[in-house]
Amino acid sequence: MSGGAQPLALILIPAAAVAAPLLADRLLRWVAVPTVVFEIVLGVLIGPDVLNWAHVDSLVDALSQFGLAMLMFLAGYEIDFGRLRGGPLRRAGAAWLVSLVLALGVGALVNRDPLNGAFAGLALTTTALGTILPILRDSGELSSPFGSLVMATGAVGEFAPIIAIAALLSGNSPARTAVILGAFAVITAVAVLGARRPRPAWATRLIERTLRTSGQFAIRAVILVLAAMVAAALWLDLDMLLGAFTAGIVSRLLLSDIRQEEEEEEVIEAKLESIGFGFLVPVFFVVSGMKFDLDSLLDDPGTLLLVPVFLLLLLAVRGVPAGLLAPAGLGPRDRVGLGLYGATALPLVVVITTLEVDAGHLPSSTAAALVGAGMLSVLAFPLVAQRVRGGARPSAPAGPGRERGRAESW
Template sequence: MSAADIQIQALILVPACAVAAPLLADRLRRRLAVPTVVFEIVLGILIGPDVLGWASVGDFLGALSDFGLAMLMFLAGYEIDFARLRGGPLRRAGAAWLLSLTVALVFGALLNSDPLNGAFTGLVFTTTALGTILPVLRDSGALPTPFGSMTMATGAVGEFGPIIGVAVLLSGNSPTRSAVILGAFAIVAVTAVGLARRPRPAWVGRVMRRTLRTSGQFAVRTLILVLGTMVAAAVRLDLDMLLGAFTAGIVSRLLMAGAAEAEREAVDAKLEAIGFGFLVPVFFVVSGMTFDLESLLHRPGTLLLVPVFLLCFVVVRGLPAALLAPDLPHRDRAALGLYAATALPLVVVITTIEVDDGHLQSSTAAALVGAGLLSVLLLPLLAQRVLGRSAPPEPPADGPRGQAESW
């Protein structure tokens, strides 16, 4: 079969993997809560060049994967309600992340012969998979509690902080230039937030309601425009698109804050359908297809790095989060540390960027992603056991919001 045929075949196999992933996750749910993203990556590995060789990534699929990455970060920002988390939880979560960042950068520099590349690698250990832990918190009823607020704040900072780190450390700019560029983007972001918080004219609400279930889709198109504008601003300022996409999600949430609950829920469902029904699964399946499985399996030293990196996630990210939550009982602090150390989506994102920029070997990236896969398989389950639950209950009939399970 020619390379062109394999790329065309991928246009069928990638959506097929996206369909199979939630089915597999649902089958295992009663025994073990495995996030859908794990199956998306594993199935991508299976159909990719290193295993069955049924599919490869061409220009079109690569472009769709980039759109999926942007939508993933947009929905991450859209999920976070900073108004609810501000104050003590956000301050403590921020302090814990800064401590994690310091330890991670030093630790990464010591592990790598090139201290700069090691520092880039260390950034991976500061991430938290907020979307992975949200369904567990929501299903167990812990989300409205002080523990839930602290865990949400920890996850929010664990998403936002690494994105800022990517923008600064992986931009190739000097610290001074990076500070100036981030300041310029901050002005753009603050301006966008200010505009989003202003009362909207009555005609905007009328158009949104009239087109909510027609081909006009005014509200959804407006939010996609916000996404494109913020990504363009970030790229224009020589920042990574992740920062623009994440900020666009925050701005879009503020834009929808004044809408009626029924309208907001309808728009949320449409965004989730675009993101988690189409674009985001493409990104994760393609990430699996480009996963360097051969290096991971054929180099014993690389394979041994997987449990080592998993331990690094717990020590570098989880331990500071647990230590800086003194108001929680000991069990809750231990569970918070395990949740904080759960990482995968941003691990895939950051390692992909680092490999493309030549800062990280593909074999090391494979070990990091492997550790991320283990973290989402093991750490939330351990956290539930620490809290006294062996597994999350079955969701209610209407189910949790789509994005939580998809991450």
């Protein structure tokens, strides 16, 4: 890269991040397009395969990795496992296991290498929880029994693939991988127990005193948890995704009892989301677009044909089991809606394919087709789900968020 190219990339990447929500807002009167779709598309536009204005060097790649860690952290932070105990979580887990078996079978058919086929199939088992939660929240359904089922499906569709990635990318034998995951589970259990302990009075006072000052004790503590869990995962030869995701769960527990008159919990979460969704996460998705292998996708008609094939496979592998294994009392329209929401997948598809291409387990052309199918899924499946169930169109573009309403249990 020439000496003048990097400064241009440092301008164009945040410019693309700014343009993405503007474009999403302009299209809102016709269709709700998730901001992440525009981030990836704009990354493709400024990247080497189209305008060739910006390239990925070590600095840009490092920022992208920080964005990936923050994305997984916020995904873990969004999940409230306390709401999902019992039926919804058990059914979602069973549906994901069926999806995993189907996905591994599909992967074996499309790739002669069993390991590479497993990686390709794993991308079909994910669910874009951060994309579908705001849609349900805006329609007022997230606190309903149906919303609880969708949340459970999305939680498993994010957590379980991350565990699978950590196991597959370790390169260890199954026995050693089991031991390593067990060790990480012990570390996680200790962190969770520590997070659930009553916080000392001095810590509460310090959080309140520095919440709106340069001290920012609560934010620094959360970042320390993120760094510690990522370091623990890397130390155990696991992927950092598992550490970052677990750090989000631990941090949610750590901050769960902050409920003072000034609503410190909401302020802290807003600050974390500002760091993540305002800075680091958009960098990851724009850079992912810059890495997107558009040439191989367009040059080969067979590769381009894989996009609708993978879109149908997302629906068949992920959506059908989620709908069929729903509670017996769920109506046909709700089953179809649950399946469509469960098959909505993009962020983790980008994450998995990026890791697999970097590790040499997946051709960049296949990865491009999978990401293309993921983008189509977030555009089409939630909208169709709302139409099938008779819901209103969302009033805001789909993006990460959460809802704290109490849900009934199935």
